[in-house]
Amino acid sequence: xxxxxxxxxxxxxxxxxxxxxxxxxxxxxxxxxxxxxxxxxxxxxxxxxxxxxxxxxxxxxxxxxxxxxxxxxxxxxxxxxxxxxxxxxxxxxxxxxxxxxxxxxxxxx
Numbered sequence: 001x002x003x004x005x006x007x008x009x010x011x012x013x014x015x016x017x018x019x020x021x022x023x024x025x026x027x028x029x030x031x032x033x034x035x036x037x038x039x040x041x042x043x044x045x046x047x048x049x050x051x052x053x054x055x056x057x058x059x060x061x062x063x064x065x066x067x068x069x070x071x072x073x074x075x076x077x078x079x080x081x082x083x084x085x086x087x088x089x090x091x092x093x094x095x096x097x098x099x100x101x102x103x104x105x106x107x108x109x
Contacts, residue, residue, distance in 0.1 A: 007071030011078025019086030
């Protein structure tokens with residue numbers, strides 16, 4: 001039972017951290033000027049899964065008493081649900097804004 005609690009707690013923590021990072025990256029993407037800025041934001045987005053599954057927290061001495069085989073399923077499910085809840089609002093807003101811009105451009109042409 002303890003491994004499940006640790007997995008779920010880590011999932012919530014990592015989802016909050018990476019969700020906030022995603023929100024900051026969205027702000028940076030809105031201000032991006034040129035290819036260099038866009039590539040920088042894109043590479044930061046691609047590094048989020050590395051943080052989730054390959055960070056030093058997983059192999060460090062902090063979790064030596066936790067059976068990661070039992071904790072990882074709870075971690076993964078909790079991370080997916082919490083991160084999805086955090087990211088859904090801004091992603092849906094961006095999709096809606098993009099569709100409005102695309103529709104307006106089509107009506108003009």
